[in-house]
Amino acid sequence: MTWKGFHLIASETKLTFLTYRKICLALSIAMVVLSIGLFSSVGLNFGIDFRGGTLIEVQTKDGQDANLPTLRNTLSNLGLGDVQIQLFGRPDDVLIRLEQQPGGEKAQQNALAKVQQALGDDFTYRRTEVVGPTVSEELKEQGTIAVLAAIFAVLVYIWLRFEWQFSLGAVAALVHDVILTIGIFSLLQLEFNLSIIAALLTIVGYSLNDTVVVYDRVRENLRKYKKMDLQDLLDLSINDTLSRTILTSLTTLLALLSLYLFGGEIIRGFTFAMIWGVIIGTYSSIFVAAPILLMLGVKRDWSGLGTAGKAKEPV
Amino acid sequence: MLYFSNWKTFSILAVIIVGIICAAPNVFTKKQAESLPTWLPHKQINLGLDLQGGSHLVLKMNTDELLQTQLKSIRDGVNQNLRELRIDGKIVKRSRPKIINGQIQVRISKPEHVAPALTKLRELIQPLEFSILAGTSNNNIEITQGENNTIIIQPTQAAIVDRLRGAMGSAVEVMRRRVDPNGTTEPIIQQQGKDRIIVQVPGVDDPAELKRILGKTARLTFQLVDPRGAQLQGGSSRRAPPGTEWVPSEQGPPELLKAKAIVSGEELEQANATNDQQTNEPVVSFRFNSTGSRNFGRVTQENVGRPFAIVLDNGFVSETDENGNVVLDKDGKPKLRRDRRIISAPVIQEPILGGVGQISGSFTPQQTQDLALLLNSGSLAASMEIIEERSVGPSLGEDSIVAGQIAGIIGLVAVIAFILFTYGLFGLFANVALIVNIALIVGLLSLTQATLTLPGIAGIVLTIGMAVDANVLIYERIREEIRAGKSTISAIETGYNRASSTILDANITTLIAAIVLYFLGSGPISGFAVTLAFGIMTSVFTSFVFTRFIISFWLRMQRTRTIEIPI
Numbered sequence: 019m020t021w022k023g024f025h026l027i028a029s030e031t032k033l034t035f036l037t038y039r040k041i042c043l044a045l046s047i048a049m050v051v052l053s054i055g056l057f058s059s060v061g062l063n064f065g066i067d068f069r070g071g072t073l074i075e076v077q078t079k080d081g082q083d084a085n086l087p088t089l090r091n092t093l094s095n096l097g098l099g100d101v102q103i104q105l106f107g108r109p110d111d112v113l114i115r116l117e118q119q120p121g122g123e124k125a126q127q128n129a130l131a132k133v134q135q136a137l138g139d140d141f142t143y144r145r146t147e148v149v150g151p152t153v154s155e156e157l158k159e160q161g162t163i164a165v166l167a168a169i170f171a172v173l174v175y176i177w178l179r180f181e182w183q184f185s186l187g188a189v190a191a192l193v194h195d196v197i198l199t200i201g202i203f204s205l206l207q208l209e210f211n212l213s214i215i216a217a218l219l220t221i222v223g224y225s226l227n228d229t230v231v232v233y234d235r236v237r238e239n240l241r242k243y244k245k246m247d248l249q250d251l252l253d254l255s256i257n258d259t260l261s262r263t264i265l266t267s268l269t270t271l272l273a274l275l276s277l278y279l280f281g282g283e284i285i286r287g288f289t290f291a292m293i294w295g296v297i298i299g300t301y302s303s304i305f306v307a308a309p310i311l312l313m314l315g316v317k318r319d320w321s322g323l324g325t326a327g328k329a330k331e332p333v
Numbered sequence: 334m335l336y337f338s339n340w341k342t343f344s345i346l347a348v349i350i351v352g353i354i355c356a357a358p359n360v361f362t363k364k365q366a367e368s369l370p371t372w373l374p375h376k377q378i379n380l381g382l383d384l385q386g387g388s389h390l391v392l393k394m395n396t397d398e399l400l401q402t403q404l405k406s407i408r409d410g411v412n413q414n415l416r417e418l419r420i421d422g423k424i425v426k427r428s429r430p431k432i433i434n435g436q437i438q439v440r441i442s443k444p445e446h447v448a449p450a451l452t453k454l455r456e457l458i459q460p461l462e463f464s465i466l467a468g469t470s471n472n473n474i475e476i477t478q479g480e481n482n483t484i485i486i487q488p489t490q491a492a493i494v495d496r497l498r499g500a501m502g503s504a505v506e507v508m509r510r511r512v513d514p515n516g517t518t519e520p521i522i523q524q525q526g527k528d529r530i531i532v533q534v535p536g537v538d539d540p541a542e543l544k545r546i547l548g549k550t551a552r553l554t555f556q557l558v559d560p561r562g563a564q565l566q567g568g569s570s571r572r573a574p575p576g577t578e579w580v581p582s583e584q585g586p587p588e589l590l591k592a593k594a595i596v597s598g599e600e601l602e603q604a605n606a607t608n609d610q611q612t613n614e615p616v617v618s619f620r621f622n623s624t625g626s627r628n629f630g631r632v633t634q635e636n637v638g639r640p641f642a643i644v645l646d647n648g649f650v651s652e653t654d655e656n657g658n659v660v661l662d663k664d665g666k667p668k669l670r671r672d673r674r675i676i677s678a679p680v681i682q683e684p685i686l687g688g689v690g691q692i693s694g695s696f697t698p699q700q701t702q703d704l705a706l707l708l709n710s711g712s713l714a715a716s717m718e719i720i721e722e723r724s725v726g727p728s729l730g731e732d733s734i735v736a737g738q739i740a741g742i743i744g745l746v747a748v749i750a751f752i753l754f755t756y757g758l759f760g761l762f763a764n765v766a767l768i769v770n771i772a773l774i775v776g777l778l779s780l781t782q783a784t785l786t787l788p789g790i791a792g793i794v795l796t797i798g799m800a801v802d803a804n805v806l807i808y809e810r811i812r813e814e815i816r817a818g819k820s821t822i823s824a825i826e827t828g829y830n831r832a833s834s835t836i837l838d839a840n841i842t843t844l845i846a847a848i849v850l851y852f853l854g855s856g857p858i859s860g861f862a863v864t865l866a867f868g869i870m871t872s873v874f875t876s877f878v879f880t881r882f883i884i885s886f887w888l889r890m891q892r893t894r895t896i897e898i899p900i
Contacts, residue, residue, distance in 0.1 A: 023759065122651070127719055128653065142728065153720050164849055168846045220795070227842055262802075272751060279740070285787060
């Protein structure tokens with residue numbers, strides 16, 4: 019009985035990834051700079067979680083398509099500043115966004131009440147979110163801390179498990195991923211809310227996951243081939259793990275694509291960030307993490323381990 | 334690596350069976366699940382408000398207002414004590430005590446009177462009952478002498494903290510009575526931080542009703558009308574004589590009332606919204622408790638023919654203009670106004686001895702219902718503002734669950750097909766492990782009663798994609814070992830062995846991210862962190878331990894000694 023699998027990726031690839039390291043690093047640096055530039059010039063399209071304000075999702079009661087111009091007309095006359103109105107996933111579903119009103123917490127609730135009064139009885143309320151100035155400030159702070167804390171925690175973990183060069187390479191790769199994700203959100207002006215922070219942290223985890231697999235193999239090969247040129251060794255390690263890297267990225271992307279297409283409008287932003295993160299994370303573990311290792315150089319003599327009492331070696 | 338002792342086999346199977354049993358109630362309806370035999374677990378997954386619909390509100394106590402009331406009561410004490418102080422049979426001359434910058438300042442006219450005044454005021458100092466700053470300054474107030482014969486009295490930091498703690502403790506109870514007067518809706522009400530309360534009410538259609546009453550302070554007092562008010566109203570000086578105060582009225586000009594209340598809202602036992610039997614207008618009927626009835630009976634007996642006032646104090650409310658917009662002061666902060674007014678001022682026709690009565694004003698039925706609820710639930714020490722609201726209607730919750738399920742099933746089918754295609758029979762093993770993995774996540778969620786949110790569903794779907802990673806790592810390694818010329822069994826052994834540290838490293842890093850997310854995220858986001866973390870733990874078990882177990886079982890079933898590896 020033989021029920022064999024199909025080899026999607028050729029068994030023994032011999033691609034010389036690191037030959038292209040200069041182009042790739044230049045490309046990565048350019049994208050990082052571009053992302054930072056976009057972030058500081060255009061900026062992120064913060065959702066109410068971080069900017070404060072009100073979000074109302076309504077659906078017409080009779081199932082008719084919503085009349086956006088009329089709605090716009092009604093709501094813009096309430097003196098609530100900039101009111102954004104857009105369809106949300108389907109023609110009878112409308113998303114209304116109010117900017118944060120001056121006048122503290124109470125003013126936000128007043129604005130909501132006004133909109134509800136103006137909308138009258140023709141709509142059912144699917145979702146109402148009001149974030150006051152106090153909470154939005156806190157969420158902004160917590161979100162930043164969360165991303166930094168996660169990066170720091172994994173930096174420490176990698177440093178404990180590997181040499182510092184690995185730690186630096188891994189963190190450079192995931193900072194690259196986080197910055198590029200922020201960059202694409204700035205570029206496309208997609209709403210940046212709490213769930214995107216969750217996506218960023220998951221990207222941190224995923225990107226690292228990928229990098230760690232490559233690094234593990236690098237460490238193994240360093241012990242196996244003591245005389246091999248570092249560049250060749252890194253290429254070999256990437257090739258060894260290439261099929262795994264691609265297969266896992268594919269299964270993860272399959273699940274994410276399904277979420278993106280069928281998971282509903284609310285988590286679409288989150289899934290988009292994750293899909294982007296998986297692609298970028300896969301790229302960075304090959305084209306950022308490994309080249310940095312080459313630039314920093316690594317300790318080749320692993321023979322003294324175990325006796326020297328260094329607990330950095332598993333098994 | 335491929336040998337499983339009996340007890341290991343038993344533990345692996347036990348974990349899976351227990352997991353599936355814990356997950357099982359979720360395939361039934363809620364009713365069916367509850368009627369399962371008691372020896373079976375019948376807890377279903379606890380759905381978050383974003384999936385079952387409901388309101389999540391965060392309220393913050395107005396600490397400034399709380400401090401103001403604290404300062405006022407200290408000022409009243411200062412006033413009282415200085416009034417009692419006699420030197421050579423005469424009242425000590427002093428300025429009116431004023432509240433300035435969180436302190437009470439009073440100036441004594443003669444320097445030689447400062448010392449006795451200080452002594453007298455020190456009588457007000459009391460140790461705090463519960464002090465978290467024990468040892469340092471655990472008194473209620475601090476009294477110091479300032480320049481120009483001024484005495485400064487201020488509450489200690491410990492007293493302010495203590496007061497807030499007390500106020501918050503009772504506020505949680507008040508909220509519970511307001512949200513759920515009949516004890517039917519199972520709301521979650523808990524304090525968060527030092528001055529916030531989270532209120533989560535499932536299945537609310539209209540959170541507006543909830544919000545209208547939640548943060549309100551409503552304190553009711555019954556006070557006598559001072560007859561001197563009528564003369565003063567026409568005169569030039571409107572200054573209230575000692576022991577009295579001007580209070581605005583709903584039905585005309587302000588009235589002069591005796592400051593001391595006959596009865597206050599705390600002595601109300603029960604209030605009901607009803608209609609007046611004669612005029613049929615909406616009124617609130619009430620009943621005093623025994624001390625309240627006694628006091629009210631005595632005072633009304635002594636004051637037949639005179640009016641008394643029913644005063645409703647709504648605390649501080651932000652001022653709004655005619656368009657309903659909040660009015661701001663110079664600093665851009667909302668202008669606060671004390672909303673305290675006389676609702677009605679009836680004349681006492683006869684002594685009211687039974688302790689029952691009714692409050693009539695120009696109420697709408699809605700207002701009487703709110704007022705009755707507010708009076709019954711007890712009063713907040715200071716008003717509370719809604720600083721965050723997230724309400725989801727039931728239809729959206731249902732849609733989200735359906736969408737999540739569809740996305741999950743399609744994602745699962747796609748991944749299963751892909752893995753089967755890539756790894757053949759071993760892929761089938763990995764897929765069995767994947768399905769067991771999902772059952773374990775569901776079982777773990779039901780067992781721990783952690784909340785499943787929409788991002789949580791996303792976490793499960795993401796886990797479906799990432800859980801096979803361990804198997805991919807192992808299988809790719811096995812393929813490598815086969816290429817290197819190893820025998821089937823030894824290739825499988827080495828594959829699992831070599832991949833183990835990588836699997837551990839890779840999963841721990843994701844777990845770190847999930848833990849950070851759990852502690853720093855709020856509500857729905859920590860729901861994502863929970864499923865992600867559960868998914869990581871269960872997937873290490875299923876894809877590393879369980880597939881190894883299946884493969885070792887499969888190896889033993891092979892008859893020939895030369896096994897061709899199906900990978």
